[in-house]
Amino acid sequence: GENVEQHPSTLSVQEGDSAVIKCTYSDSASNYFPWYKQELGKRPQLIIDIRSNVGEKKDQRIAVTLNKTAKHFSLHITETQPEDSAVYFCAASMVSADGLTFGKGTHLIIQP
Amino acid sequence: EPEVTQTPSHQVTQMGQEVILRCVPISNHLYFYWYRQILGQKVEFLVSFYNNEISEKSEIFDDQFSVERPDGSNFTLKIRSTKLEDSAMYFCASRVAAGELFFGEGSRLTVL
Numbered sequence: 001g002e003n004v005e006q007h008p009s010t011l012s013v014q015e016g017d018s019a020v021i022k023c024t025y026s027d028s029a030s031n032y033f034p035w036y037k038q039e040l041g042k043r044p045q046l047i048i049d050i051r052s053n054v055g056e057k058k059d060q061r062i063a064v065t066l067n068k069t070a071k072h073f074s075l076h077i078t079e080t081q082p083e084d085s086a087v088y089f090c091a092a093s094m095v096s097a098d099g100l101t102f103g104k105g106t107h108l109i110i111q112p
Numbered sequence: 113e114p115e116v117t118q119t120p121s122h123q124v125t126q127m128g129q130e131v132i133l134r135c136v137p138i139s140n141h142l143y144f145y146w147y148r149q150i151l152g153q154k155v156e157f158l159v160s161f162y163n164n165e166i167s168e169k170s171e172i173f174d175d176q177f178s179v180e181r182p183d184g185s186n187f188t189l190k191i192r193s194t195k196l197e198d199s200a201m202y203f204c205a206s207r208v209a210a211g212e213l214f215f216g217e218g219s220r221l222t223v224l
Contacts, residue, residue, distance in 0.1 A: 001170075034212075034213070036155075038155075042217075043203060043215040043216060043217050043218055044155060044203070044215050045215070046212050046213065049212070089155060091155075095210075098160065098168060099145060099157035099159070099160045099168050099170065100155075100157060100213065101157060102154045102155045102156070103154065104153070104154045105153075105154050
């Protein structure tokens with residue numbers, strides 16, 4: 001089955017700086033890669049996703065890049081703000097209707 | 113905005129007891145899921161359900177677990193004989209075939 005590794009487990013950045021979270025996956029057949037943000041005690045919420053037919057996708061301050069050859073994808077958050085503080089999970093699946101395999105999460109801390 | 117709703121929000125049970133967690137997916141969604149999250153850990157896939165049958169299940173989803181869609185709106189997860197290690201937050205999720213996965217608020221299960 002699919003295995004997703006995520007790094008780092010904790011990331012502390014100064015407000016206004018950029019944050020990058022990286023994930024690798026094992027199953028070359030995976031083609032759907034979403035990122036979820038989970039605030040303390042809340043449900044995971046999708047912030048951005050990418051499919052394997054594109055290498056990069058951007059939505060305002062958030063971008064995701066995908067390297068299918070190397071089987072890794074990354075989340076980039078620019079101009080970080082206090083409300084970006086949360087746990088971020090990457091995930092992968094073979095098709096978008098399959099069960100997602102999640103990474104272990106990155107606790108992003110934005111220092112004022 | 114339509115939401116996935118879950119009940120109960122918190123259930124405390126004795127080890128060995130049966131538990132049923134209930135979910136109402138978003139009405140036009142076709143794929144339904146259960147995930148669990150042990151406190152402080154990653155979100156783990158349990159089972160996916162489509163067209164009134166299980167389409168995929170993980171190793172966690174053993175014979176103690178079952179799912180059912182008893183009517184046109186509810187989607188339930190039953191744990192037949194709970195163990196201490198079943199204590200977790202259980203998230204129901206649903207989606208249209210190739211769309212965003214929407215999570216419910218979760219049901220926290222505490223097994224004593």
